[in-house]
Amino acid sequence: MITYRLSKQQARMFLLHHQRLVPGALGGSKQSIVEYVRHVGCIQYDPLSIAGHNHELVLQARVPGFDPGLANELLYTDRVLYDGWDKNMSIYCTEDWPYFQRLRDQALARQQGNEVLLKTIMQVREALIERGPLSSLDLEGKEKMNWAWAPARITRAALETMYFRGEVSVHHRVHTRRYYDFTANLLPERILNADEPNPTQEQYNDWYVLRRIGSIGLLWNKSGDGWLGISGLKSKERTAAVQRLLLNDSIREVHVEGLKLPLYMRSLDAPELEAVLLREAAGADPAGDKNGGRFAAALAPLDNLLWDRELIRQLFGFHYRWEVYKPAAEREFGYYVLPLLCGDRFAARFEPVMNRKNGVLSINSWWWEPGETLTAEMIPVIADAISSLARCNRAVSVSFSPEVIQGCGLLELSDAVNDLCNAQA
Secondary structure, eight states, X not given: OOEEEEOHHHHHHHHHHHTTOSTTSSOSSHHHHHHHHHHHSEEEOOSOOSSSOHHHHHHHTTSTTOOHXXXXXXXXXXXXXXXXXXXXXXXXXXXXXXXXXXXXXXXXXXXXXXXXXXXXHHHHHHHHHHHOSBOGGGSOXXXXXXXXXXXXXXXXXXXXXXXXXXXEEEEEEETTEEEEEXXXXXXXXXXXXXXXXXXXXXXXXXXXXXXXHHHHSSEESSOSGGGTTXXXXXXXXXXXXHHHHHHTTSEEEEEETTOSSOEEEEXXXXXXXXXXXXXXXXXXXXXXXXXXXXXXXXXXXXXXXXXXXXXXXXXXXXXXXXXXXXXXXXXXXXXXXXXXXXXXXXXXXXXXXXXXXXXXXXXXXXXXXXXXOOOTTHHHHHHHHHHHHHHHTTOSEEEEOXXXXXXXXXXXXXXXXXXXXXXXX
């Protein structure tokens, strides 16, 4: 069995290369978006849009010149990406549809005894046939039932039941509202009729464990958010899958200095790790490109790199909690705070808010990590990261609050960001 022994810096750099968070990793095209999603399996969707939706923030950090319209085209025009469930609400490649047949079969078995729901599903089918793509608000009926997080109208529950079963899929979104159509109208027959690639539970578990390791790059066999959303996979089943994957060399063990537990990586990613190690041995800048360029990015709260936050704390020394669901009095930082990656470290975190009416992206708060402050070499790369966030939000300008400028020493950064925004206008 092939194993690797890495320093923390080597592990960090492999993760950043794996996550395409290094200079020049991806081009600025729709194909680059597909390439990244295929590489990591899925990216998470979240309906909150304080400064862009989560999946948009994931992509703007990696794809130069990213515009949300590119993702919408891939999802709802090209149908190359699919709006579904993987790690909770997610976006994955449409070609992966057959792998989730097991989940659709499980959904089909649920609610079978609810005659009112089944009758409503028949009515929803008739409405879709007659009227085309619909949202739950387009359907009549006020009667409610217990559903997901809270009671919901039965018409909504019926439509979402059809979605989980695979009978309907998201046709398009208007803001966060989903409009559904029959999946048969949206996906090609070769995908709809494909056999499930993993007929046994063991094969399914192995596939999903391997997929989730690849979603992050390095992952340990330890309970945490990195494993969320895998139905039926408990600790015992996960451990058995890890052992089978090790035996057939689908994954390899990685020991990192200072970490008690081993990490695992996909064997197919070994050439990338070896390239990182060779680069370091040659004395190249570990956080720059071959021309000495540096890199910074504002990361999404649910960015793939951050899925296992305890792992990030141990490797990067960065402790991040998404405090959006915590009461205001209990928040250490703010409501919607983004981490700022700079090279191979997290330099700061900040709180952006996009005003859709006036087109201004406001930076309301900023917190440097211990020992960090703005330096001359950081200004252009951080300015590029903030302007990328502004472009993703289609902002006309970026406004740093006076308290942020004065308290965090960001006057030069503020000027550099708005110079970039003006140049891109």
